[in-house]
Amino acid sequence: AAQRARELLRQGTEVLIICAGREGTFSLDDAYTAGRLVLEAMEGRGLGVLDDAAVAAVDLVRRYRGRWDRPLRRSRAGRQLAAIGMEADIADAARQDQYPVLPIFQDRRVHLGHSG
Numbered sequence: 001a002a003q004r005a006r007e008l009l010r011q012g013t014e015v016l017i018i019c020a021g022r023e024g025t026f027s028l029d030d031a032y033t034a035g036r037l038v039l040e041a042m043e044g045r046g047l048g049v050l051d052d053a054a055v056a057a058v059d060l061v062r063r064y065r066g067r068w069d070r071p072l073r074r075s076r077a078g079r080q081l082a083a084i085g086m087e088a089d090i091a092d093a094a095r096q097d098q099y100p101v102l103p104i105f106q107d108r109r110v111h112l113g114h115s116g
Helices: 002-010 028-041 052-064 069-074 076-083 087-093
Strands: 101-106 109-114
Touching: 002 028, 028 052, 028 069, 028 076, 052 069, 069 076, 069 087, 076 087
Parallel strands: none
Antiparallel strands: 101 109
8 A cells, every 4th residue: 555655646646544433533543554554655755744643643653663463452443353352353454565455535436456
């Protein structure tokens, strides 16, 4: 996803990262993941163009560093998965760039693109 976002930014295309959240509220796992994507997509670019939400997401990444599992396990969704015995799903979700698909929102529809 970050590679594709970098390509789009080089072409001058605006990139919007949308966090679903949970029931209309903030979600730690979404914000952390968005921050990772922002940092990787903006590699070599100044972060001064980011809005406050992106800055906060990047700060989460700096707090947890490369430990994807920590914010995912500590999030409400992660705690609920662990409570029902699905902790392996958290570990799987914490593996970066494991799936070669990228959801693309275009013309008011979401379709799958390839991340590579």
